[in-house]
Amino acid sequence: MNARRIWIFSVRTMKEILRDPVNLFFGAAFRVLLL
Numbered sequence: 001m002n003a004r005r006i007w008i009f010s011v012r013t014m015k016e017i018l019r020d021p022v023n024l025f026f027g028a029a030f031r032v033l034l035l
Helices: 003-019 023-034
Strands: none
Touching: 003 023
């Protein structure tokens, strides 16, 4: 994957998490799965 793609994806995820705090858990779990 591209570093730029990962960065854009991270920014999008952060924006969504800020919009809906409930997504915080899912976002964290998804990041752990990716790593």
